[in-house]
Amino acid sequence: MVRYYFEDLKFQYNSRRFNNAWLRKVAENENCRLGDINIIFCSDPYLLNINLQYLGHDYYTDIITFDYSVKPVVSGDLFISVDSVRDNAAFYKVGFEEELHRVIVHGLLHLIGYDDHTDSDIAVMRSKENSSLELRKSMLLG
Numbered sequence: 001m002v003r004y005y006f007e008d009l010k011f012q013y014n015s016r017r018f019n020n021a022w023l024r025k026v027a028e029n030e031n032c033r034l035g036d037i038n039i040i041f042c043s044d045p046y047l048l049n050i051n052l053q054y055l056g057h058d059y060y061t062d063i064i065t066f067d068y069s070v071k072p073v074v075s076g077d078l079f080i081s082v083d084s085v086r087d088n089a090a091f092y093k094v095g096f097e098e099e100l101h102r103v104i105v106h107g108l109l110h111l112i113g114y115d116d117h118t119d120s121d122i123a124v125m126r127s128k129e130n131s132s133l134e135l136r137k138s139m140l141l142g
Contacts, residue, residue, distance in 0.1 A: 003039070006040075032072045050079055067111050074111040085103055105129055
């Protein structure tokens with residue numbers, strides 16, 4: 001089950017039911033299934049504090065993923081900075097929603113087992129993100 005939380009900011013996310021179906025399909029395509037996934041929308045300062053407290057990193061990021069998966073069931077917490085997603089959308093010249101969904105699926109892909117530490121990992125992750133976003137578009141079109 002996917003649950004949505006909002007910390008220290010006013011933010012509305014209205015696509016929950018559709019998003020859940022999409023994430024379920026992404027997981028199924030990777031021979032996994034969704035367990036308990038918490039998506040926590042927050043601000044840059046909130047996520048920076050988590051980055052410092054739990055990872056020892058003193059920098060801003062758009063997402064931090066905590067993985068509690070027992071494969072093939074994927075479970076975890078996705079902390080997403082709405083501030084950073086907004087900034088990244090402007091930087092990459094894409095819509096906010098597209099960037100938000102890229103970040104959400106990026107977190108899910110981490111739970112599934114993909115990484116982004118090397119150039120080849122990053123290339124695979126980006127390809128998986130792109131195909132997942134295409135899947136989302138095709139699901140929207142019915």
